[in-house]
Amino acid sequence: MNKLLAASAILASNLAFAGDKVVVYNWSEYIDESVVEQFTEETGIEVEYATFDSNEVMYSKLKLQQGKGYDIVVPSTYYVSKMSREGLLQPIDKSKLSNFGNLNVDLLNKDYDKGNQYSVPYFWGSTAISYDADSIEAGTITSWKDLWNQQWEGKLLLTDDVREVFHMALRINGHSGNTRNPEEIKQAYETLKSLIPNVLVFNSEAPREPFLSGDVSVGMNWNGEVYMAQQEGANLEYVYPTEGAVFWVDSLVIPKGAENVDNAHKFINFLLKADVARANAEYVGYATPNQAAIPLLSDEVRNNPAVFPSQEDINNGEFHHDIGDEASQLMNEYWQKLKTGM
Structure with missing residues (x-):
């Protein structure tokens, strides 16, 4: 695991506004740390970043804390429906996501979250x-x-x-x-x-x-x-x-008990930027659902069948x-x- 993304690590600028933060709970090695730093530089919002290595661990912790403690979590496909059904998630306000249109429509409106009420695709x-x-x-x-x-x-x-x-x-x-x-x-x-x-x-x-x-x-x-x-x-x-x-699709969701909901939307919208999605995809090697990012990818990633299957x-x-x-x-x-x- 990258040292910058160790569990409970805080990636933030000293110039950030006091108390202005977003708390993210994501899979290990699942984001380019430069992207996190860029978000803080552009917005002044600190990112508190913790990691998990299985859906079961993530779900158990959210369930125990009744959806509190984190502003963004990244569950896999079927856990989105499970968590929303159990009242652990809150709806996404897509009016705050100006970059939502960058997403591939083929990966939206799936059975696990019709209308993407609770989730935004991050990787598949x-x-x-x-x-x-x-x-x-x-x-x-x-x-x-x-x-x-x-x-x-x-x-x-x-x-x-x-x-x-x-x-x-x-x-x-x-x-x-x-x-x-x-x-x-x-x-x-x-x-x-x-x-x-x-x-x-x-x-x-x-x-x-x-x-x-x-x-x-x-x-x-x-x-x-x-x-x-x-x-x-x-x-x-x-x-x-x-x-x-x-x-599978791993999605960005906002837990029911999130304390920094507006900042969570800002972080999600930032991740939906084409250049940011490109940087993340080339770092982690998973397929991006961001259609606008595809032309920006290197040939090595875009043409790799391990990344993008037929x-x-x-x-x-x-x-x-x-x-x-x-x-x-x-x-x-x-x-x-x-x-x-x-």
């Missing part, structure tokens, strides 16, 4: 398979099923995300990653039990790190992590599995939806059994 991306191209021959891995090969015993990385891991098993078994069917979820659990001997680590803080250190050579990964690993010199390849990748790969995958409390609870129960070896 995928979870698929990455492998070390120096040690694994191209074409060896094309499917989620390939991760079950005994040659990967004790060598595999999975993201520490219940929905993503269950998505993989559900798709292998011919089901939707958004199923609510208890029998299909149970079947996925049984399928995953046979994979556990291959798993070395669950990692959602920085999945690229075990690849860079040589601890693992294949596993689930986020496309942006692969991009960053490539920037750091790794010969890491990214594969959209034949059964379909996971697709329409065919998108159509073959699924965006996660809210599956409801009952199915989520069942999946989480099986998840805990998997991770404790039961």
